Amino acid sequence: MLHPFDFPGGIYPPERKDRSTLSPLRRAPLPSQVILPLCQHSGRPATPCVARGDHVRVGSLIAKRDGLISADVHATVSGTVGHVDSDAIHIDSDGQDTRQYLPPLDWRTTDAPTLLMRLDESGVVGLGGAGFPTHIKARVIEWHAIDTLVINAAECEPYITADDLTLRNYPNDVLEGAQLIAALCGAQQIIIGIEDNKPEAIAALEHTLPDSQPARVTLAVIPTRYPSGSERQLIKKLLNRTVPSQGLPADVGVLCHNPGTLLAALYAVRDGQPLVERMVTLTGEAITQPGNYWVRLGTSIETLLSHAGLDNARLSRVILGGPMMGTSLETLNTPVKKTTNCLIAATPDELPPAPVESPCIRCGACESVCPAQLLPQQLHWYARAQDDDKLTSHHLFDCIECGACSYVCPSHIPLVDDYRDAKRRLRYQQIEAAKAEHAKHRFEFRQARLAREEAEKQARRQARLAHNKPTDGNASNESTSAPPADLRSLRIAQTAAKAAVRKAEKVLARAAQQEPQQPHEDLETLLATAQENLKAADFQLAQARESAKAPTAEDTP
Amino acid sequence: MSMFHASQVSASSAKSTTPATASLMRWVVIATLPGVLAMTYYFGLGVLSNIALATIMGALLEAGMLRLRNRPIAPALTDTSALLTGVLLGASLPPASPWWLIGVGMIAAVVIAKQLYGGLGHNPFNPAMAGYALLLVSFPTYMTLWAPPQPLISDTLWAQILGTLPTSQLDALSGATPLDAFKHKAEGLSAEQFWLSAPLPEQTLAAWYSISLAWLAGGVLLLFKRIISWHIPIALLGSLVALATLFHLLDPNCFASPLFHLLTGAALFGAFFIATDPVSAATSQRGKLLYGMGIGVLIIVIRNLGGYPDAVAFAVLLMNLCVPLIDLYTVPRPQGHSKGAPGALR
Numbered sequence A: 001m002l003h004p005f006d007f008p009g010g011i012y013p014p015e016r017k018d019r020s021t022l023s024p025l026r027r028a029p030l031p032s033q034v035i036l037p038l039c040q041h042s043g044r045p046a047t048p049c050v051a052r053g054d055h056v057r058v059g060s061l062i063a064k065r066d067g068l069i070s071a072d073v074h075a076t077v078s079g080t081v082g083h084v085d086s087d088a089i090h091i092d093s094d095g096q097d098t099r100q101y102l103p104p105l106d107w108r109t110t111d112a113p114t115l116l117m118r119l120d121e122s123g124v125v126g127l128g129g130a131g132f133p134t135h136i137k138a139r140v141i142e143w144h145a146i147d148t149l150v151i152n153a154a155e156c157e158p159y160i161t162a163d164d165l166t167l168r169n170y171p172n173d174v175l176e177g178a179q180l181i182a183a184l185c186g187a188q189q190i191i192i193g194i195e196d197n198k199p200e201a202i203a204a205l206e207h208t209l210p211d212s213q214p215a216r217v218t219l220a221v222i223p224t225r226y227p228s229g230s231e232r233q234l235i236k237k238l239l240n241r242t243v244p245s246q247g248l249p250a251d252v253g254v255l256c257h258n259p260g261t262l263l264a265a266l267y268a269v270r271d272g273q274p275l276v277e278r279m280v281t282l283t284g285e286a287i288t289q290p291g292n293y294w295v296r297l298g299t300s301i302e303t304l305l306s307h308a309g310l311d312n313a314r315l316s317r318v319i320l321g322g323p324m325m326g327t328s329l330e331t332l333n334t335p336v337k338k339t340t341n342c343l344i345a346a347t348p349d350e351l352p353p354a355p356v357e358s359p360c361i362r363c364g365a366c367e368s369v370c371p372a373q374l375l376p377q378q379l380h381w382y383a384r385a386q387d388d389d390k391l392t393s394h395h396l397f398d399c400i401e402c403g404a405c406s407y408v409c410p411s412h413i414p415l416v417d418d419y420r421d422a423k424r425r426l427r428y429q430q431i432e433a434a435k436a437e438h439a440k441h442r443f444e445f446r447q448a449r450l451a452r453e454e455a456e457k458q459a460r461r462q463a464r465l466a467h468n469k470p471t472d473g474n475a476s477n478e479s480t481s482a483p484p485a486d487l488r489s490l491r492i493a494q495t496a497a498k499a500a501v502r503k504a505e506k507v508l509a510r511a512a513q514q515e516p517q518q519p520h521e522d523l524e525t526l527l528a529t530a531q532e533n534l535k536a537a538d539f540q541l542a543q544a545r546e547s548a549k550a551p552t553a554e555d556t557p
Numbered sequence B: 001m002s003m004f005h006a007s008q009v010s011a012s013s014a015k016s017t018t019p020a021t022a023s024l025m026r027w028v029v030i031a032t033l034p035g036v037l038a039m040t041y042y043f044g045l046g047v048l049s050n051i052a053l054a055t056i057m058g059a060l061l062e063a064g065m066l067r068l069r070n071r072p073i074a075p076a077l078t079d080t081s082a083l084l085t086g087v088l089l090g091a092s093l094p095p096a097s098p099w100w101l102i103g104v105g106m107i108a109a110v111v112i113a114k115q116l117y118g119g120l121g122h123n124p125f126n127p128a129m130a131g132y133a134l135l136l137v138s139f140p141t142y143m144t145l146w147a148p149p150q151p152l153i154s155d156t157l158w159a160q161i162l163g164t165l166p167t168s169q170l171d172a173l174s175g176a177t178p179l180d181a182f183k184h185k186a187e188g189l190s191a192e193q194f195w196l197s198a199p200l201p202e203q204t205l206a207a208w209y210s211i212s213l214a215w216l217a218g219g220v221l222l223l224f225k226r227i228i229s230w231h232i233p234i235a236l237l238g239s240l241v242a243l244a245t246l247f248h249l250l251d252p253n254c255f256a257s258p259l260f261h262l263l264t265g266a267a268l269f270g271a272f273f274i275a276t277d278p279v280s281a282a283t284s285q286r287g288k289l290l291y292g293m294g295i296g297v298l299i300i301v302i303r304n305l306g307g308y309p310d311a312v313a314f315a316v317l318l319m320n321l322c323v324p325l326i327d328l329y330t331v332p333r334p335q336g337h338s339k340g341a342p343g344a345l346r
Helices: A112-121 A134-142 A162-169 A171-185 A199-211 A231-239 A259-271 A301-307 A365-369 A376-385 A388-393 A404-408 A415-433 A435-467 A473-480 A484-514 A521-555 B021-031 B033-043 B046-068 B074-078 B081-092 B099-117 B127-138 B157-162 B167-173 B178-183 B191-196 B204-224 B231-250 B258-264 B267-274 B285-305 B312-329
Strands: A033-037 A061-064 A079-084 A088-093 A148-153 A189-195 A216-222 A254-257 A277-283 A291-296 A317-320 A342-346
Touching (some): A112 A171, A148 A162, A148 A171, A162 A171, A162 A199, A162 A277, A189 A199, A189 A231, A231 A254, A259 A277, A277 A301, A301 A342, A404 A415, A435 A521, A484 A521, B021 B081, B046 B074, B046 B081, B074 B081, B081 B127, B081 B267, B285 B312
C-alpha cells in the first residue's frame, strides 16, 4: 500500500451505501422503448444517421459524432427507429435483442490506431459523470507523457455504489481494461485508489492483482473522506502530485479513469460491444428493491424505478447522481444516459428540503472543509455582490463544486449554487466577448472549405486528365511544366497543415477536459478549419505528384 | 446542488460537524454561565440585573430596527445573536449599572454597530464592544465604579439600577479593580511594597482570579464543542503573555506580571467570548492567528503604556478595523497554484 498523502479539508457525511450493496448485481428488464439523447457526453451532440422506420439491432450506429469532442450513439435495443428529432432518437424494441457488434480484437496484438478507432466507434465515454469521450483521453500520449494510470474507485459520494459493485463482480475485466488503456497511453504503473469502506471490492482486487500484466498494479486503500474521489484530491492523496490550477492530471503525468469506463473500453475492444448499457445504482428509501442494475441506455427512469419497486406515496424527489453533487430530477420521464450513475428515490425524511437560509456569520466552517483551500465565504459575498474581479482573484474557477462548504454551513447557505451561478455569468461574459472572434473564425472556416473544394475539383480534373493522357498529349505537356521545387513546398505545406490540425486538436482536447460541461464551439471551428486546410494541402500534393509522375509515364512506353 | 446538510444528518453521522447558527449562538450563551455565575457570587445580583436589562433591551431594539428596515423579525430574533450581545455587554459593565447606561450601551451595540450596518453578519465591529467603548469614553464615572466584592443583595441595589443614587454616594461604593490599582500605584513604590500595603479590599484578587478561571472554563467548553476554533484565543493569550513577560522582565516594578495580566482583567473573557465573534474577526486561519495576536499585543500596550487599566474593548475594536486588511493579505493559496503566482493581491 502506498503512503497516503493528504489533501486539505473534507467532510464525513453519512455514507448510506448499505442499501444498494446488500443485494447482488441484477439486470434490468429489456425496455419496450428507448429514447437515446444525441448528447449523452461532453461536447457537441452527435448527428443522427438513421431515419424513422429503419430497422436497427443492438449496437447499430444511429448517430455519428460531430467534431472532435463528441461521441457516437448506438442502438441499445433491436427494433424500429421511431421519432428522430434534434435531441433524441426513439427506438421501439422488437423484443428479439439481436446484436450487431464489431469484430472482436485482441488489444495485445492490435496496433494503437486501430484500438483508438475502436474506442471512437464504440461511443465509449467517461462513465463517472462528466462523459468525456474516452478515445480523446486515450490519445493523450500525442500531447503529454503519462507515467501513471489511476483507477478512481474512491466513490466518495454517499449512496453511490456502482464502482464498488463493478469491482466486486468484474475485478479481472476492470484490470484488463486498465492494462489496455495503460498500454495506449504509455503508463508504466497503474494505481487503484479506493476508500476503505469497500472491503469486498478490495478483497476481490487483491485476489486478482498479482496476475495483471504488463503494467505494475498497486492497490492504494485510502481513508474514507469526502471528496477523496475528486480527481485532483485523489492524485494528491495517492501520488502527492498537485495538478496545477487550470491544468489537467496529464500535466503531472497522470491519467484518471473510473472502473466502469475501463470495463466499457475492454468490452468495446475484446467483444466489439459498443456502449449500450451501464451499471446504475438505484437506491433511496422510496424503493423496495435497491441495488445495482445493468441498464440499457435510453431506458426511462420511471420504468426503471418502478421495476425496483418505487413507492410513489413515500417519494419526495428523485436525485440524479449523489446527494452532494447531484441534481433533483424535474420529471421521471427522462432516459438513462451514458453519465447516469445513480438514482436516489428519496423520502422526505431521508433528504429533507433545504432549511431556510440565514445570514452568513463568517464563522469560517466552510473554509476549514474546502478541499481546494479557497475562502468559500468570501466567494459567497463576492458572488452575491457580483464583484467579478474579486471572484476571479479569489480563484472562483478553482472551485470543484464538491458541496462540502454547503454541507457544513451553519446558516444553510446554498454556497455551491451561488458559485455555479457566478461561474455561469462569468463564462457568458467571456463567450459574449469572444463572439466577434468566433465570427471571424467561422469566416476563415468557410474560406478554407471553399479552397478545399476547389483543390478537390482540381485534383479530380487532374486525375481525369491523367487517365485520358494517351489521347491528349497537350494536357500532359502542360502539367510537366510544374517544377519539382513546387512539389517540395507543397509537401512542406502539407506537413505544416498536419501540425496545425494536431495543435488544434490538442488545444480543444485540453479545453474540453478542463471544462467538460462547457461548449467549445470556437475551438471546434478552428479545428475544422485546420482540417479543411490539411485536406486541401493533401489534394494539392496529390495533384502535383500526379503531374510529376506524368512525364515518366509518357517516357516509358 | 447539495441535498445533504450537516445539521440535518448529523444525528446519523459518526463525526458531527458544526451545528446551525442559532444553536451556535445558544452554545455561546450557555458557555457564559460559569463566568456569569462566578461574577454574581462575588459581586451580587447587580450582575444579573445588568444582563437581564441588556438582553431585554437588546431584543426590543433588534425587533424595532428590523421593523424599520422591513425585515422579517422572527428568524432574526430566534438566532439569539441579540441575546448574546446583551449577555456580553451586561457582563462587561460594572455590577448594578443604571438602566439608562445599559440602554445607551445597547443602542450603540444593536442599533448603531449592528443593524445600521446591515444586521447579523454585516457588522464590522463587535457590537458588545462598540457599546462598551462608547460608554467608557462617554460616562467614565459610571464605567469605572467597580464595587468591591459584596453580598448577593446589597442595600443600594435598587437605587443603583434605577439611577437614583446620588453620585457622591456612588463614589463611596466604588473600589478599584486590581489592574486599576496597580496602574495608579504611587510612583516610586516597588511592586513588593505595593502588595504589602494591602491596596485592595479583601477578597478582591481572589474574586477576579475565580471569575477569570470561570470564563476560561466556559471557553474550554466552546473549544471542546467546536463552536470556536483555537486560533484566536491561543494567538491572543500567547501574544499577551509573551509581551507582558517582556515588559515585566524590563521593569517588574512598573509592569505587572503576565499572570496578573491574564487573570485579573477581562483577558480570558475577551479571548474566548469577544475576540472569537466570527462576524467581526478575520476569516482565514492564518488571518485569525494574526488577528488574535494583534489583540493580545494591543491589550498589553494599552494597559502598560496607555491611559486605560483594561483594554480588551479598544484592542478588539482596533483589530476589527484591521480585519479587511488582514483578510486581503491572508488569502490562502488554493491547491494547484504555485508559490508566488498572482493571487488576491494584484
